Amino acid sequence: MLVTALLMASTAPAGSALERLAAGLGYRVTVIDNRPADCPPLPLDPAVAPPVPLPPRRCMVLDIDLDMPANVAAPAGLELRTSLIGSVLRLDSPDFTSRVENGDVTIFALKPGRTLVPGRHYRIRMTASVPFFSRAFVLPNAVLAAPGVAPAVIAATRPGTDPDTGLETLPFVAPMTDEPRLATAAAVDRNVWLTPERAFARYAARGTAAAPDIVILPKPVQATRPDGATLDLSRGVRLALRGGSRTALIPALAGLARVGVGSGAVPLSIAIGDPSIAPEGYRLDVAATGIRIASHDVAGASYALRSLAQQAAHERLRMKPLTVVDAPRYGYRGLHVDLARNFHGRDEILRIVEQMAALKLNTLHLHLGDDEGWRMEIPALPELTQVGAYRCLDLSDATCLQPQLGADPARDAPTNGYLTTGDYLAILAAAKARQITVVPSFDMPGHSRAAIKSMEARYRRLAAAGRLAEAERFRLVEPGDTTRYASIQNYDDNTLNVCIQQTYRFVDTIVSAMARLHQQAGVPLRLYHIGADETAGAWRNSPACRAEAARTGTPVANLGARFVERVATMLAARGIHAGAWSDGLTHADPSALPAQTHSYIWGGLFDRGVAEAHAQVNRGWPVILSIPDVTYLDMPQAVSPDEPGATWATREIDLFRLYAFMPGNLPANAATITNILNQPGVIDDRTPLTPGHQVAGIQGQLWSEMVRRDSQMDYMLFPRLFALAERGWSRAAWEPAYVPGAAYSYGDERVDHSAMLAGWRDFAARVAERLPALDRDGITYRLTPPGARIVDGRLEANSETPGQRIDYRADGAAWARYAAPVAVTGAVDLRTVTADGKRASHTVTVLPERAAWQ
CATH class of the missing domain: 3.30.379.10 (Chitobiase/beta-hexosaminidase domain 2-like)
Structure with a gap:
């Protein structure tokens, strides 16, 4: 049924008509089709330069159903504002038009002369540019706005909490059940949903190990x-x-x-x-x-x-x-945690630090500043957190930032906030006590909208007080710059101008503040990550950049590389190494960069990642593997409409995929890993490693665009962090030695698959031994749902790791513990349960009639 809250006159809440409408509006989102026959072209602004790359022609169709309360009319000028991943390509609605505000904020506005009648049903059907492979792509906390009144969150779009899993739910999103239309976006895509029957076959093929004698994780040499x-x-x-x-x-x-x-x-x-x-x-x-x-x-x-x-x-x-x-294989064994997109506070980070120590991970990369939020107190620049750390319904961005990514706009929402200097010192102290290095990161020059908007608020405050010179000191906007651009996340105002002195004064102030905190904690700042990725085509019409280009002979398009070189040199003068994402370093001049510049490789295995990693290792740089189709822990853990996670890099990173990663022989991963379309592929070693060179380490990344709760952060990290720790610490016996120039394809016999499965069984058994410790520590790790099938009227079930408790129920009966194949009739629900019985996995359902075709 449509999620509907009808307001009765006798119980109507106080407040404006807009507030009453937001409280009573029924709201339901249904993903209709990820493979429509007609995908309109992506609308491009011809004034944006350089042009935005055209994505593959794929799209999806989605419905938003609205049920008006019986006694509340829509105010004039009504807008529905919601976060949307992707762009609207076509809108089918007699009542609404659409436009993009900035970033992912999409606005559906009533057409002139149209109104919403109390008690009526309305439908907005859109074709959008990004397929929604999961219900989690539908973002919560949609907002109603109208002229002259305060905006209000639509109550029906607020997330809920699953009482069994403790995780966020989206009750306003319809179930996704039509696999042929929803599982893929193209005929060449071989991904299929991980149904219980398919999971049963997967786990059975991998086998189950006996209880291990030595359980140490990561595996000792x-x-x-x-x-x-x-x-x-x-x-x-x-x-x-x-x-x-x-x-x-x-x-x-x-x-x-x-x-x-x-x-x-x-x-x-x-x-x-x-x-x-x-x-x-x-x-x-x-x-x-x-x-x-x-x-x-x-x-x-x-x-x-x-x-x-x-x-x-x-x-x-x-x-x-x-x-x-x-002893460890790699000296750098890291975890990147994004606090910027959605905030996660000191207590969650301290819990993660302790778990890292238990897994012998030694580097915590904290992402503290991005477009959607600034999460670190800098006393010299208070607006960074006064404005940049909060999302609210001030649609002007003057006192806070507009909500992006479905964030709750309430000031006290968990996704709002920042680390105080005291919080950061506590994290440094806990990390130091566990021999963990903390690497702060504020992404620049792109991904800087929170900083830019915050410094504009500072400018307005000081300019209004007549202190114009002081106001200009940290203003990150050049008034005469008329460049129009769009970042990959669709922002047109998120890039620092790399040609004005205020930018470098700002960077120096941030670095100085962080260095002082590290010094105070007794752990001098030795590595600072500047980001430098996904910089939009800014500066083309910047007077300062045109002057810089004329003075230096550097094309305007190459000035982003000059920014990286200049900031890395500034850091080196302080005795600090610069780290950056690999694409930000690709166009920089190696001779203009310090020798110990750290490159974090985020190209895909089947894309540019291997060549990029080898080329930058050959420069003598410390290279950290951050490969997205293996180590991005914000990707889903299964191909499933009920599994959260972004899907731009891969449709699935399960525990096995990360365990099977071969960081010392990147081309060999083609033998065991398929591409994003679940197709076998070939990885050529077109840029061989120079003899004697190897990568410096490995790092897992958890980006928080769709991670709004600490419980969800735990869910995405654990137990996959166990596999990351294993690969960073131990060289697998089945990983073949790297041979320069060798290419690999799927199933290549140079990778001993039998030995890999034997190693997996040992690893899975050690993981199972560790899970009760996570329960004890209050970590809401992912409980993998069981595999199951019904054959000749008998239920068979298995699990990803050995010894996991499985419960089942048939015909509406109470949950019972599964111990051995059992006779059943009809559909059967199953779930995995923690050893203490306090928490369960998502419930999955197996049907007898599916057994014949799975």
């Missing part, structure tokens, strides 16, 4: 079991430390205490400073007489204690003898 008696750790440990301070090990010792190993009698000796052990490496010996740890540094000792805690919990504190010799 070497772990053996010497002979000897067990050690009872329930008696606690007595620490003897040489070469370091106990304070530096407090979090790791606390992790040991959480599994039941407190202070006591068992000797635990730790020797830090062994030069024969690699940085961050360790040796752990458990014997009946006690425990000995040797490490190169404090990080290695901490990691040894984390491994000990995992194994001790598995063995219920009665440990058999164990020897582990371990």
